[in-house]
Amino acid sequence: MGDVWAKWLLTRRDSDGASIRARHASSVEAFRDGVLDRADLRADDVLLDVGCGTGLVGFGALDRLGPGGHVIFSDISADLLDECRRTAAHDERCSFVRAAADDLATVPDASVDVVTTRSVLIYCARKQAAFVEFHRVLRPGGRLSIFEPINRFAVLHRPGDLFGLGRTPVDDLLAKVARQMGAAETLVDFDERDLLTWAAAAGFEAVELDYRAQLDVPAEPFTDWQAVKQTAPNPLAPTYGEAIAAALTRDERERLESYMATTGARCRRTMATAYLRAQKADAPQEG
Numbered sequence: 001m002g003d004v005w006a007k008w009l010l011t012r013r014d015s016d017g018a019s020i021r022a023r024h025a026s027s028v029e030a031f032r033d034g035v036l037d038r039a040d041l042r043a044d045d046v047l048l049d050v051g052c053g054t055g056l057v058g059f060g061a062l063d064r065l066g067p068g069g070h071v072i073f074s075d076i077s078a079d080l081l082d083e084c085r086r087t088a089a090h091d092e093r094c095s096f097v098r099a100a101a102d103d104l105a106t107v108p109d110a111s112v113d114v115v116t117t118r119s120v121l122i123y124c125a126r127k128q129a130a131f132v133e134f135h136r137v138l139r140p141g142g143r144l145s146i147f148e149p150i151n152r153f154a155v156l157h158r159p160g161d162l163f164g165l166g167r168t169p170v171d172d173l174l175a176k177v178a179r180q181m182g183a184a185e186t187l188v189d190f191d192e193r194d195l196l197t198w199a200a201a202a203g204f205e206a207v208e209l210d211y212r213a214q215l216d217v218p219a220e221p222f223t224d225w226q227a228v229k230q231t232a233p234n235p236l237a238p239t240y241g242e243a244i245a246a247a248l249t250r251d252e253r254e255r256l257e258s259y260m261a262t263t264g265a266r267c268r269r270t271m272a273t274a275y276l277r278a279q280k281a282d283a284p285q286e287g
Ligand SMILES: C[S@@+](CC[C@H](N)C(=O)[O-])C[C@H]1O[C@@H](n2cnc3c(N)ncnc32)[C@H](O)[C@@H]1O
Pocket: 005, 006, 009, 028, 050, 051, 052, 053, 054, 055, 056, 057, 074, 075, 076, 077, 080, 099, 100, 101, 102, 117, 118, 119, 120, 123, 124, 125
């Protein structure tokens, strides 16, 4: 069924819940468009999408490039690169590279016009090194456009509030489940100011950050608790159902189930996101 990255993108992010799938699709499509709008694409650009996943950004870029444009899909997951190869169906404007964001050694220096990446640095332990690699592979005048969730924001403001329910009679149970879910260090070890600092330190100029934070904003209630339990919030986490099974006794599970089955309407969204765009300096004029 593939590695953890492929499993999550292809099944565990959405489970079989049509409403969950539709909600995720509309938000990731908006993030994709935000990345591509900021990339200032030209018809013949060579674009490297780092951590391409199933090709959300890369195929979105292909739709905007002309016949002379090219997209290099790169990822650490061989399974996801295979998935992108299948989707590309021999489109000659596509190539595929297995590489980590912080070690793009197979991509030559100054060989691409645009680097994009969406929700990838969050899984990368050496984020500063990734920015150095983005700068190295870009041609002079090349553009960087990235999107990252800033998970530290929710951890700071609403720790353990797994579903945005605020104070509930099952807080004790949700806290146990949240502890069981855990949070990989790379998900929370940075914020939007670090992105700016790393871009500048890697040599980028014209660095611009668009940051959006939402605290307790009323959100669509989740109507399908059974489907939600089959989802995981990220590729490194268990599903909510797995965490509930591991963390709670049978009585506790029953108490949580009866509360969750009736409570969807009070969801609040607490999250922060950042788009960053930047440019590599133009080559100095001769003479
Ligand atoms: C949340 S998914 C995002 C996929 C895609 N960018 C999108 O927007 O749908 C994270 C992706 O990053 C890849 N990934 C994880 N760690 C990585 C690393 N250190 N370097 C490059 N890619 C990585 C995973 O294989 C996965 O495809």
